[in-house]
Every structure is written in C-alpha cells, then in structure tokens.
Amino acid sequence: MTTHYLDHAATTPMVEPARMAYFEELARVGNPSALHKSGRLARSVVEDARERMARALGAHPTEIIWTSGGTEADNIAIKGLFWARHTADPRRTRIVTTAIEHHAGIDPATWLENEHGATAVILPVGRDGIVDLAALRAEVAAHFDEIALISVMWANNEMGAIQPIQEIVNIATEHSIPVHSDAVQALGHVPVDFRASGLASMAVSAHKLGGPVGVGVLVARRELTITPLTHGGGQERKVRSGTLNAAGFHAASIAAETAVAELDSESARLGALQRDMIARIREAIPDAVLSGPEPGSQRLPGNVHFVFPGCAAEAMMFVLDSHGVEASNGSACTAGIAQPSHVLMAMGRTQNEAASTMRFSLGHTSTQADIDALIEVLPDAVARARKVAGNFHTEVFG
Template identity: 55%
Template sequence: MTTVYLDHAATTPMLPAAVEALTDQLTAVGNPSSLHASGRHARRVVEESREQIAQALNCRPGEVVFTSGGTEADNLALKGIYWSRLRSSNRGPRILSTAIEHHAVLDPLHWLGQEEGAEVELLPVDTTGRLDVGALKSAIERNPDDVALISVMWANNEVGTIQPIDEVVELAGAHGIPVHTDAVQAVGAVPVDFAASGVDALTLTGHKVGGPFGVGALVVRRELEVTPLVHGGGQERDIRSGTIDTPAIAGFAAAVEASVKSQADHHVRLSALRDQLVERICAIVPDAIRNGDPAHLLPGHAHLRFPGCEGDSLLMLLDARGIECSTGSACNAGVPQASHVLLAMGCTDAEARGSLRFSLGHTSTQADVDALVEAIGPVVERARAAGARKGS
C-alpha cells in the first residue's frame, strides 16, 4: 500500500542536498575543536555551514549557536535570557508568552515559574489563533520594568496561524524588552529575516526544513547576554558547550539554504494544494470547519474540525488506508487529551478532540490530495457511527 504522508509539520523528508552534505562528512574524522589538520577541516565545515545559515536568515555568522534541536534552543533562550536579565539588568520576574506555544516553550516556562520564581503570563489569542496584541500591550504597560522577556512563536505548529511578530517587537522595543520567537515552523515556509524582524533570539531546527534530526540552532544577537545551560569546553560562544556534530550541521545548513531559496515557489505550490484540499473536503463533509487564520496562514497547513468525530478515530481509520496525518503536535502523540491550542482559541473539549491536521511539504503531490479526498467521506461516516454507538 502506498503511503500518503500528510504530516510534514511533525517532520519532513530530508532534501537531496542535505543528504549529500551529511553523507559527505560521515566518514571524515576530526573534532572541530582539535588543532591538527583533521580538526581544522572539521572546523572549516562547521564555520562554512554557519555562514550558509547566516546568509539564508540574514544574520551574522557569530549569532548562530548550534544546538541539538528546537527544544534545546527554546530552553536555552528562555532560561538563559531570563537568568541573565535578572542578574545583569535588575529586571522583574515576569515573562510574557502566549497560550498556544509549543510545549518546548510552555514546559520550560512552567519550570521557571515553579523552580525559579518567574511570573509567567500566557496571553490570549483570538478564535483564529492569533495573538491579542492589545492584551500584550496592556501586560507590558502595567509595569515594563518587571518584564524580563517576551516569547511569541512565529507561526503555530498546529493550526498554522502566523503571529504578528512585527507588532510584538515594536511594543517590546519601546521598553527595551528582548523578544524570542520559536520559528521552527516558519523557516522555509514563509520569509524569515532575522535582522529585519527585530527579534533578539530565534529558534529553528533541522528536521522541519528537510535536514537531519538532532540538530538545530538558536540565532541570538551578540549583544544579548545568555546564561548557558550546559557547561564544559566553551564551544558555541560559551553559550552551549559540547562537541558539535559536524555531519549533522553540514546537512542542516544545506537544508536551510535550499528551503529558503525555494521558499517563494514552495509557498505558491503548497498554498494551491492546501486550498484545494480544504475546498474538496468541505464539499464532501459540508459541516467540516476550518481552524486557523486564512489571512495569516502557513502554506502547508490545513487544520479541520469534523463535528461528531473523535480525531484519534479519524487518524487511525486514515492510517489504515495508508494516509498519515495528525491530531496535533507530534510531541504529544499517544496522550489522549484535547489540544491546548484549540482550547485557547475557544473550542470546547469535544470540538478540540474532533480535529485533524493535514500538513503538506516538499514531497506532497496532487495524488496525495486526491487520495485523502477519496478516503475522507467513508472515514468520517465510520468515525461518526463509532461515536454514536459509544454514546449510546
């Protein structure tokens, strides 16, 4: 049975350029911190990769700090900036974020609140999943000196809504408050310009842009002090110690470069496929409801609610037909609970449980959409029948 993969927001297949760059380095020997010829060769690969990423994102090479992925980069940004701000700036303990962040942000914030005395304020979003900028403004102006940092994701991983980062930066900048953004879903999908955005720290990861697992980066302005989480050899500006993975970094950089170069074409093609997917599904299932902000949306995200259905049932019925999608973040897979993103958008628990995310990527085709459209009618019927039997 042919697999129809519609879960690119969880991870996307590696790009050929990334595979080539990775495999070219797998048999090379040399620690990038060693001084001999092999070490210098490895260091050159790492620094050239750093320059590739910097050029793609319009930042300085020295602002790219390599990590093991998005979760580590988010933790480093939130904890490292918070600690530094409290120590060196005499700022207050408040951290402002949103209720729809990925758990790689929410869980460190929760930890900072429990263990470090941080006062975390999760700001509301509207029914499309877009930040209430007025609420952010009020939260800042209540006492700007108490705000250590602000963290707002560039685009939501579940519903695909793009956040008003420019407005966040403007409000924060007026009071000298640093802004971190988790841009894991945005890089390669929409234009991401670090310098022009005005953010102070930005998270990205390899496997979302067609690179390998286990590698990512925190792009952080040189002027911003960040307290390290890991201490050791002082690699990566002494912000993130540890021997860095030269092959993975080479593959990561190649993927970032390739995905950013093709972003405009990618956006046009995937937006058209996604809009067709939504339109055709809604024609077959007329009461299906689209989640997210159609005016500010990632090109590959289609998040739909199917009244009377359990999302887990829909997912497994589609999976049995070789169609792979998700009910939300892959990081919460196997946990039968309603999406915190949809609940924050005003959905009831039942509504949140009845949604599916179809996410398209660079390997998605018309045939994938056709297969989903062909399957969705019978699958929804079976899921509703199963729900009715369960209810009775």
C-alpha cells in the first residue's frame, strides 16, 4: 500500500542536503568543548552551522542558542525571561500570551503562575484564530509596568492562522516589553526575519524544516538577560549548558538554509495544493467547516484544518490510516486521554466540534496524488466516523 503523508506540521521528512550532511558528520568524533584537534574541528562545525542558521533567520550568530527543539527553546525563553525580569523588578509578575499557543508556550506560563507567583494573562482570539489586538492594547495600557514578557506564536500549529507579530511588537515596544514568539510552524512557510521583526526572542525547530529531530534554536538578542533553566558547562552563553550536537546543528542549518532559499516557490506550490484540497473537501463533505482563515496571507500555505460535524475524530484518523492516508486528528493527548482541541475551543467552537477535527498538513514531499488519495477515501472515513460517534452517544447517553 502506498503511504500518503499529510502530517508535515508534526514532522517533515529530512531534505536530502541535510540528510547527507547529517550522515557525513555523524562519522566524525570530537566534543566541541574539547581543546584537542578533534574537538576544535567539531567546534568549527558548530560555529559554521551557527553562522549559516543566523543568515537564514535574519539574526547575528551570537543570537543563536542551540537547543534540543522548539519546546526547550520556548521554555528557556518564557521561564528565563520571567525570572530575569521579575528578579530585577518584583512588580513584573504578568506573562501575556494567547489561548491558542502550543502547549510548549502556554504550559510554561501557567506553570509559573501555579508555582512561582506569576499571573498568566491569556488573550482571546477571534473565530479566525487571530489574536485580539484590542485586548492586548488594553492589557498593556493597564499593566505595562507589571508585564514581564509577551509570548505569541508566529503561526498556529493546528489551524495555521498567522499572527500579527509586527503589530504586537509595536504595541510592546512603546513600553520596552520583550516579546517572544514560537516560530516553529512559520519558518520555511512565510518570511521570517528576526532582526526586522523586533522580537526579543524566537523559537524554531529543525524537524519542521526538513532537519533532524532533537535540534532547535532559541534566537535571543545578545543584550537579553535570560535566567538559565539548567546549569553545567556554561555552553551557549551560559543559557543552555550541555554537550553540543555538532552533527545535528550542521544538518539543521542546512535544512533552514534550504527552506528559506526555496520559500517563494514552495509556498506557491503548497498554496495551490492547499486551495485544491479545501475545494475538494468542501465538495465531498458539504457540511465540513474550515477552521481558521481562508487561504491567503493570514494562513500557512500548507495547512488544511476542518471540523467534520458528528465525527469521532480518532475513528476517522484510523480509517484514513488503514487506507494509507496519514493525518492528525488535531486533538492533544495527555496520559492517553484524548481531549478536544483547546485551540478550536478558544475560537468559539463547541466541545463536540473541537473533538471532530482533522488536520491535513502539506510539505516538501506532498503531491497532487496525496490529495487524490485523501478525497477518494474521505467520504467513507467520515461516514464510518459518524457511525462510531453515534454508537458512542447511544451507549453513553441512551
């Protein structure tokens, strides 16, 4: 059976230049912190990768802090900025974020609220998943001297809404409030320039770009004070101690370089596939409802997210999978318990609607054949998922 992979937002296959570079570098030995020849050669690989990554992100090499992924980068930025700013000025207890953040963004804020005296301010979003700028302005106007940081993702991982980062930064800059952004989904799909954005910090992850799993970057202005989460050898500006992954960083930088170089052509290609998929899903399942903005400047070109009313999302996912179509049901899973999407509920969907969603995400290996395969099996998958949902309702509620 041919597999049709439509879950690139979860992870995308490594691009060939990054894969080859990764394998080649894995054959070398040397700790980049060691002073002998092998160590110095490994260090040169790390620093070359740092310069390449900086160019791809519109940053200075000294602003690149290597991490194990986007989750670690978000945690370092949010916790580290809060602790540094709160220590310097105890009045700064507020962390302003949004209701649609990835758990790597929203959970650190709520953890700091529960454990370290912070106040997590969760901004609302509209039905399109775009943050309410009026609510942000009101929060900043009323509490500018209490805000430690603002954290808003560049583009949403579930339904692809692109946030107005520049406007958010402009609002914050009036009161010298640092803004962090999770740009994991944005990089490689929309133009991302750290220097031009005015952000204080930004998180990216290699495996969303065609690089290896387990590599990420926190981009942080050199003058930014960040309290470290871990302590050890003092690597990465003493912000993120730990042995440096030369092979991973090397491959990640090449993946980022490739993604940025191919941004315009790939965005156009994926956008065309996206529009075709959306039109054909609407034709095949007339009551399906697109989540987030219509295709265009406010939506990632590779993201298609639908509510399929009355469907058991897990059943739909497994039916598609049995036909070789791999996609995500869009629900978070905590300790094995499926939960409705907090993103969809923040956008005003009911709990049942938020539990009846599917995300189809495109990437560099996606073709028209993948869409054709989806459309061929989609009506059957929806019908069977609705039957499962109906049986569950009958058994539970009578």
